[in-house]
Amino acid sequence: MQNLTRITRNPEVMGGKPCIRGMRVTVGTIVCLMASGHSANDILKVYPYLEEADIHEALAYETGCLIINTRP
Structure with missing residues (x-):
């Protein structure tokens, strides 16, 4: 996996789930919002402290x- 500097994991933040820059916004939250049809701009309006790069x-x-966990 490439070097992703904005994704952090800390057992004391959101139970160790991967988060955006140590904030209480999980990768899963972002993925679920996108999968539900929300755009990056929609997400940035709800979470104005995030950046598009996040x-x-x-x-x-x-x-x-997903690639790592996919089996043929």
Whole structure:
């Protein structure tokens, strides 16, 4: 998986789930919002402290996890 500097994991933040820059916004939250049809701009309006690069890294992180866990 590529070096993703914006995705952090800390057992004391959101139970150790992958989060955006140590904040209480999980990668899963971003992925679920996108899967529900929300755009990056929609997400940035709800979470104004996020940056577009945070969303891109969250999606890249999740994609990497899916690729690693996929079996032929």
